[in-house]
Amino acid sequence: MSEVVYVDLKLTRHTLIERTDHAGDVDCQAEVGVKPRRCNPVIVVLVVLCVLLMGAVIGLQVLWNNNCPKHRACAIGWEYRWPSCYFFSNDTMNWTQSRDNCVTMGGHLVIIDSLLEQTFLDDKVGAVMIEDENKFWIGLTDSDKEDSWLWVDNTALEVTTSYWITLEPDNWKTDNPEGENCARMGEKGGTQNKRTWLDFNCKKPQRRICEAVSSA
Ligand SMILES: *[C@@H]1O[C@H](CO)[C@@H](O)[C@H](O)[C@H]1NC(C)=O
Numbered sequence: 001m002s003e004v005v006y007v008d009l010k011l012t013r014h015t016l017i018e019r020t021d022h023a024g025d026v027d028c029q030a031e032v033g034v035k036p037r038r039c040n041p042v043i044v045v046l047v048v049l050c051v052l053l054m055g056a057v058i059g060l061q062v063l064w065n066n067n068c069p070k071h072r073a074c075a076i077g078w079e080y081r082w083p084s085c086y087f088f089s090n091d092t093m094n095w096t097q098s099r100d101n102c103v104t105m106g107g108h109l110v111i112i113d114s115l116l117e118q119t120f121l122d123d124k125v126g127a128v129m130i131e132d133e134n135k136f137w138i139g140l141t142d143s144d145k146e147d148s149w150l151w152v153d154n155t156a157l158e159v160t161t162s163y164w165i166t167l168e169p170d171n172w173k174t175d176n177p178e179g180e181n182c183a184r185m186g187e188k189g190g191t192q193n194k195r196t197w198l199d200f201n202c203k204k205p206q207r208r209i210c211e212a213v214s215s216a
């Protein structure tokens, strides 16, 4: 049985080769049209790779379009700056009230952990400050233990990402015998060296910067 098939195949091949010698025959053109069906494996691989690549590109585009706006989503009145949302208040409250208000709004008083973030905030508050006392509370306090500065998530302030104005914090006691246990920031017009933090009387009303995770 298999021998018969083999012979048949040989015959077909032979006939095809013979017929291609007679281009011009109507018969022959029909047979020639069959030939390209034998695909070059290199071309097959290239076509498959192309299709896969296009699929990947389209898939990534769909993912990008679906996910990106979600990651950038901030509540109305909040400003997106990768990877967080920020709220800059116009109204003023003492530090404790400010801390609680940020939580009520779904965030926390800002935690600054990079020069990039400090630069963004310094430029931003510098631009919205109307006069020099128009500063903003940040989420940093040493109320529990003097000179042990903690962020509102209880992480310790790192020296490498501290942006105190020179000679601050000074725990100045004239205004409040308890000293100055809360941090505020801002220089009208921004600064060159980005050092804009001061310790201040926690009971005084200030504007505030809240930070929140950006989400859908
Ligand atoms: C604060 O006031 C400015 C200027 O009037 C306004 O553009 C901004 O939206 C206000 N911000 C908030 C959080 O109300």
Ligand SMILES: *[C@@H]1O[C@H](CO)[C@@H](O)[C@H](O)[C@H]1NC(C)=O
Binding pocket: 094, 095, 096, 097, 202, 203, 204
């Ligand atoms: C902050 O303000 C609230 C509301 O006026 C007040 O109850 C609270 O005692 C104040 N806290 C401080 C530390 O001044």
